[in-house]
Amino acid sequence: MIGNLFRAALFLCLLAAAAGISATANAQTLALVGGKVYASPDAMPLDDAVVITANGVIAAIGSRSDVQIPSDARVIDCAGKTVVAGFWNSHVHFTQAVWKDAGSAPAAPLAEHMQAMLTRWGFTTVWDLGSDGRDTLALRRRVNSGEVPGPDIHTAGGIFPKDGHPAYLPAEMKLPMASTPEEAAQWARTFMGFGLDGVKLFTGSFKGSGKPVVNMDPAIARAAVDVAHAAGKPVFAHPQNMAGVDAVIAAGVDIMAHTVAGEPVYSPEQLARFKQQGIALIPTLSLFAKLPVAPDIATRLVATTVSQVKVFSDTGGPVLFGTDVGFTTYYDTTLEYELMHRAMSARQILASLTTNPAQYFKAAKKGRVEKGFDADVVVLDGDPTADVTNLAKVTYTIRAGKVIYQKL
Ligand SMILES: [Zn+2]
Incomplete structure (x- = not known):
């Protein structure tokens, strides 16, 4: 499988080299x-x-x-x-059927879907947290050439724990899994070789309701973090539960891609470590509000996740706006803003869309007008x-x- 990936990597490097960046060329005054x-x-x-x-x-x-x-x-x-300033959505996916074979697909449906999902909501920069890299990099090339109007796309490759195939992903989907630190490091090196911009670790993987979460051993997570950081790339994590949050802390992960629905508020010890290590948080509150569960359960999940965002934000941690759109088909951002506003001021929410991600991802010329x-x-x-x-x-x-x- 690794050999296949290296062949794919070579193909992708050729694509990236051919892409060029002309998004700014011929821009009208x-x-x-x-x-x-x-x-x-x-x-x-x-x-x-x-x-x-x-x-x-x-x-x-x-x-x-x-x-x-x-x-x-x-x-x-x-x-x-x-x-x-232009908005960042730091948690999206290009996994829907419309993006398949994005390198050769007709431009019109790509443009139409890009508008429905992202540009009509103000997004000029996005982080894709796990998709088929061949499609995402091809899409990025067509966006940057000006053929498909769209945002600046960054993409991270996902690594799952052994036996950690999430219940919500199709069973036939082949997922990169690591059962040892060496395997995790190898996957991270492969992603960096592809030209991907970061790594996403499933430090907790959801196996279905009533089933135990599969957590990634922090030593395995740490091996991938070390490879990404040596290349100057950020590491995201899907924590799923408090053990997954503790693995984030122990492994030196940079960004939590979600709050942890159904779990208590972060402890003072966790909050102190977040601050000390500069860990960022992506709320994805509307994702939890829209889960297909009984209304009273959804209300409880939202209440706990809002509390997590509030204590995180109140301690001064960087909140990065993100919705998991592309996984969820709920594109309208209105509810996310309403829910975030229970925990943060409007100006803090604007910061999560602009200055916070620009600063966090070291985009020195973005985030301000x-x-x-x-x-x-x-x-x-x-x-x-x-x-x-x-x-x-x-x-x-x-x-x-x-x-x-x-x-x-
Ligand atoms: Zn996601």
């Missing part, structure tokens, strides 16, 4: 005129502002009287709208500090100075 701009989540808003984008970056930002609008600019009227930053911008129909669900009311999504979604 844009002038976003008359909106209220939040340059960052903690900045005072700038009313009746002008934002100019040119060559994929923000060329100017200021009040209408201070900024000259270039004569060749496409003017986008933002009166009554709010302008913020500032001169010289990447022209990744979202135009919202309403101020999110007045109503947090305005974060889901997207009028334009702009990536690298190109409009990749426009509400009709």
Whole structure:
């Protein structure tokens, strides 16, 4: 199986080399005129502002009287709208049937699905946490060439514990499993060789209701973490239960891809370790709210996960927005914002979409609407500090100075 993967890796490297990055090429100069701009989540808003984008970056930002609008600019009227930095969704998947053979599939269905799932909700950067790497890297190539309007895609390869095939994944799906540290390290090296951007470990794997969770031995997880970190790549984990959370801590994993539904709130000891190790959290609250369980059980799962997000956020840990979309077909982000708002302020939620991931993933030119930053911008129909669900009311999504979604 490893041999096959190396052949696949070679193929993927050739693809990546052929891809080039031209997402910023030929971007038209844009002038976003008359909106209220939040340059960052903690900045005072700038009313009746002008934002100019040119060559994929923000060329100017200021009040209408201070900024000259270039004569060749496409003017986008933002009166009554709010302008913020492009959103990150740090937990998505490109596993649905529409993405299969993404390298050769017709562009139109890919573009249509990309809009329904991601760009109409304002996402300009995403982390795919486990898909067929051949499809995801091919999709990324077609997005970056400008053929399929879409976000900047990063992708992580998943490693499962022995006997840890999750109940919710098709039984016939072949999954990379590690029963020793050496096997985990080998998988991580294979993923790095593919050109993947990170690793995702199932430190806890769900085997079905009433069945025990299969946890990954921290020493096995640690071996994969060491390989990824040596390559400068982040490691995510699906913890599933508190033993899976403790494995995250013991193995030096960077990001928890979910809260742990049905488990208690994180202990003071766990919270101290999160802080000490700089561990980040992706809530995925609406995923739990939409589980096909009795309403009273769903209510309880949401209450505990909201409490986990609250204590995590209150101790100053970095929350990264993420929904598991692509696994879940619930694309609308409104409910996620409503649930997060039970634990966090609107500005903290905006940070989880912009500055927190930009800082965490070391994207120095993303996350803010500032001169010289990447022209990744979202135009919202309403101020999110007045109503947090305005974060889901997207009028334009702009990536690298190109409009990749426009509400009709
Ligand atoms: Zn997922």
